Amino acid sequence: MKGIFVDFDALFGHLGQHTVDGLSKGSIYALVALGYTLVYGVLRLINFAHSEVFMIGTFTVVGTWSVLGATDSPAIGTVILLLLAGLVAAAAVSGATAVAVERVAYRRLRRMNAPPLIFLITAIGLSLVLSEAFGIWQGRLVKGMPTVIERSVLFTIGNTEVTNVQVITVLAALIMMFGLDVFINRTRYGRGVRAVAQDPDTAALMGVNKDRVIALIFLLGGLLAGAAALLYCVRYGNTRFNVGFVLGLKAFTAAVLGGIGNLRGALLGGLLLGVVEVYAATLTSSAWEDVAAFVVLVVVLLFRPTGLLGESLGRARA
Amino acid sequence: MLLEIDNLTLRYGRIEALHGISITVGEGEIVALIGANGAGKTTTMRAVSGLRPVATGTVRFAGEDITNLRADLRVIRGICQSPEGRGIFPGMTVLENLDMGAYTRRDTAGIAADLDRVFGLFPRLAERRKQAGGTLSGGEQQMLAVGRALMARPKLLLLDEPSMGLAPMVIQQIFEIITEINQQGTTILLVEQNAQQALSRAHRAYVLETGKIVQEGTGQELLTDSRVRDAYLGVA
Ligand SMILES: Nc1ncnc2c1ncn2[C@@H]1O[C@H](COP(=O)(O)OP(=O)(O)O)[C@@H](O)[C@H]1O
Ligand SMILES: [Mg+2]
Numbered sequence: 001m002k003g004i005f006v007d008f009d010a011l012f013g014h015l016g017q018h019t020v021d022g023l024s025k026g027s028i029y030a031l032v033a034l035g036y037t038l039v040y041g042v043l044r045l046i047n048f049a050h051s052e053v054f055m056i057g058t059f060t061v062v063g064t065w066s067v068l069g070a071t072d073s074p075a076i077g078t079v080i081l082l083l084l085a086g087l088v089a090a091a092a093v094s095g096a097t098a099v100a101v102e103r104v105a106y107r108r109l110r111r112m113n114a115p116p117l118i119f120l121i122t123a124i125g126l127s128l129v130l131s132e133a134f135g136i137w138q139g140r141l142v143k144g145m146p147t148v149i150e151r152s153v154l155f156t157i158g159n160t161e162v163t164n165v166q167v168i169t170v171l172a173a174l175i176m177m178f179g180l181d182v183f184i185n186r187t188r189y190g191r192g193v194r195a196v197a198q199d200p201d202t203a204a205l206m207g208v209n210k211d212r213v214i215a216l217i218f219l220l221g222g223l224l225a226g227a228a229a230l231l232y233c234v235r236y237g238n239t240r241f242n243v244g245f246v247l248g249l250k251a252f253t254a255a256v257l258g259g260i261g262n263l264r265g266a267l268l269g270g271l272l273l274g275v276v277e278v279y280a281a282t283l284t285s286s287a288w289e290d291v292a293a294f295v296v297l298v299v300v301l302l303f304r305p306t307g308l309l310g311e312s313l314g315r316a317r318a
Numbered sequence: 319m320l321l322e323i324d325n326l327t328l329r330y331g332r333i334e335a336l337h338g339i340s341i342t343v344g345e346g347e348i349v350a351l352i353g354a355n356g357a358g359k360t361t362t363m364r365a366v367s368g369l370r371p372v373a374t375g376t377v378r379f380a381g382e383d384i385t386n387l388r389a390d391l392r393v394i395r396g397i398c399q400s401p402e403g404r405g406i407f408p409g410m411t412v413l414e415n416l417d418m419g420a421y422t423r424r425d426t427a428g429i430a431a432d433l434d435r436v437f438g439l440f441p442r443l444a445e446r447r448k449q450a451g452g453t454l455s456g457g458e459q460q461m462l463a464v465g466r467a468l469m470a471r472p473k474l475l476l477l478d479e480p481s482m483g484l485a486p487m488v489i490q491q492i493f494e495i496i497t498e499i500n501q502q503g504t505t506i507l508l509v510e511q512n513a514q515q516a517l518s519r520a521h522r523a524y525v526l527e528t529g530k531i532v533q534e535g536t537g538q539e540l541l542t543d544s545r546v547r548d549a550y551l552g553v554a
Pocket of ligand 1: 357362
């Protein structure tokens, strides 16, 4: 039964396949979403420049691979080397960029007790400056890169084929998120982050250095965005100066969907968004996937204004 | 003197909230700061803890000028505050809140000993150690706020209105524990609207009125002072 606009067969005939694909797409959203959610949880600031932290990560991967002389589908040892080098370089550069953004733009505004709107405008302006700067430096065209991992089916469940890229993407994202969760909830530094999120003045009274906590969350968000950049490069094999715009918007949507300020919410929101997009693209056409993403957001917020899991890092300020 | 506040002024924007106040706290003392709502008591505490920059004047702690020292470094020097409104981290358990008090410390054994001490002072907290701070009653939260500050093992404990919003029985209990903490060797600067209790427990006290110190003396002197009695003790 083929509808005119909606192709149910395409979706339900291969539901598992589309779900797996959505989860791997959503993993990248989730990693970037964590950066928005960490900063929002602590500072009540939507750091729109975070999308450019991700973008810079993708260009770092391109640069690193080109310096290392990467080619299409190299030997397995080289693949591992390229992935590790790409991960370390992108995480380092994105992390440093995020910390620099905080230092240069936001810290000064915080010192001046600037109103939230000023932060928002600064964030948007900074995002534009960074992305346009890369447009000038790297050109405005799509930049390709070698296919470091040749896509191949790793295993099959029913009629669902799971590829190596999907497994790597989802696994890497889950490991990093688990690590972040442990760091925030089980370590002393993590407790400092939660304290500042819940009550910044009292955190200072307990001896927490607020500036250091803020630098730390920008760093963490940047590291994860760098990792996401590597996974993006592996999955899509290209980037562009404005790659952060749509991806950042999606990741931000994922963060809001799950409950901004909530780490596990970012994971849930990201995965859900990825799956919804793939379903929608399959049912209709890829032109509708963005529409579907935002329809889901609006519907969820109508019924749960704080997102699916609500806010948790900063439960205090309710 | 452990704490010397000298001629301190502090502004919120263009409004001056403290007009040159001077307060000293000697080692081992309980010093009370009493005054009506809006007099500037909390502002004074914020200045001592470093939450607010001061306009003029100095704050010295154990001989060191800490006027412009960062708040977190003051905790390391030995100043810890239980703030007005308690400032419990609602999403953390009782135990995590207490751990926050020891945030600047690394001496695991000492921290464990102080945790036992806090649970000894406040058995209720021990029973509820896994409960989220936000779900405690007002009295329990106040105990947690005081206990948390003790976990820093401060030389100077700042208590901002520990009796606020509590039932009379609980107030009595809190004040008894404050005296006990002091007798165990901790110096205390106590801000209170409950002047009766504060003055009867304090060695010395200051009266703050609209950002100025208008009276000072021993707790007993102020308890029997006619102006203080009229204005703060509700007796004619
Ligand atoms: N954050 C603030 N911004 C502006 N004014 C403030 C602020 N905090 C306190 N004030 C003002 O400073 C004065 C002293 O307040 P406060 O120190 O809280 O008094 P108290 O603790 O004795 O009740 C009051 O007039 C109050 O309105
Ligand atoms: Mg007050």
